Amino acid sequence: MRWLFLLLALTFPARAADCPDCPEMVAIPSGLGRLGDDAAPFTVRVAAFALARTETSVGQWKACVAGGGCAAKAGLRWPEDAMPMTNVTFADAQAFAAWLSRRTGQHYRLPSEAEWEYAARASSQSMFPWGGSMEEGMAVCQHCDPRFDRRPAPVGTMAANAWGLADMNGNVWEWTSDCWFPSHQDRPRDAIARIEPGCPKRTVKGGSWYYVPYQSRSASRVGEDARAFGYDIGFRVARD
Structure with a gap:
């Protein structure tokens, strides 16, 4: 299956x-x-939208800090852009x-869990x-690739999926806009x-470098305190 995945990924x-x-x-098609x-x-039925090709990078965050939209973060374990x-x-x-919305005039947001x-x-x-199992060189997770066994990889390092999106599986967990519900x-x-006013937990998706391959499957989901932060939680943005 890997050869077919890589072939499909050539047409983004x-x-x-x-x-x-x-x-x-x-650009993500409806379906x-x-x-x-x-x-x-x-x-579920998904309307067309756009999603960032990679997770938000340190360099992009620094641009937001310089633009007055984000707070500087001290003590990053991996501070490279x-x-x-x-x-x-x-x-x-x-x-x-x-900040992106103000700068561009477009509507940026976090993706929903379903998106x-x-x-x-x-x-x-x-x-x-x-395919149905983890393969070396396809994701960053625990014991998935010897180059990145105890750390994330730079954004976009691993092979993109068939729609051109990198690191959806593994690397860092990603915030979504949904409140946490134990099931669908x-x-x-x-x-x-799915949002309820004042919900204390939000859904993160995709697994991370710190977790075993099973947590990097496409369906993987965890409820995380919305106030929490750590060295294995990041995000990517969506745009209407």
């Missing part, structure tokens, strides 16, 4: 950045997406999206977008975020 949807410091955005593990998938930005709370991620998983799968039906049961059949 249109992508562009709205400003020199803005993330490169990939039906599946949420959850293979044993009990939940189908090409590394994924970590140590960010849910509110920090929202602040970055708001995130739909984009991560990129029309695949398997545990990972390339009773959720709406569209991809709009």
Whole structure:
């Protein structure tokens, strides 16, 4: 399956950045997406949107700080510009999206959980977008690639999925806009975020360098305190 995954990844949807410091955005087509593990998938209808090709980088965060939209973060474990930005709370991620919106006149935001998983799968039906098991060189997770066994990789290092999105599986967990619900049961059949006022936890997706391969599957999800931050939680932005 890996050869087919890499072949499909050669033809990416249109992508562009709205400003020199803005993330490169990939056009995601509308369609039906599946949420959850293979044993009990939940189908949703997803409208077209755009998603950042990579996780937000340290360099992009620095541009937001310089522009007055984000707070400087001391003590980053990996402060190089090409590394994924970590140590960010849910509110920090929202602040970055708001800064991009002001700068570009476009509506940036965090993706919903449904949008995130739909984009991560990129029309695949398997545990990972390339197949049913982890393969070296495809994701950054615990014992997945000897180059990055105890640290994340620079954004965009690993092979992109069939829609041109890098590191959806592994590297760092990514904030979504959804409040945390233990299951998909009773959720709406569209991809709009599930939000309750004042919810204490938000959903993070995709696994990270710190966790085992199973946590990097496309369906992986965890509820995280919205005030939490750490060296394995980052984010990427969506745009309407």
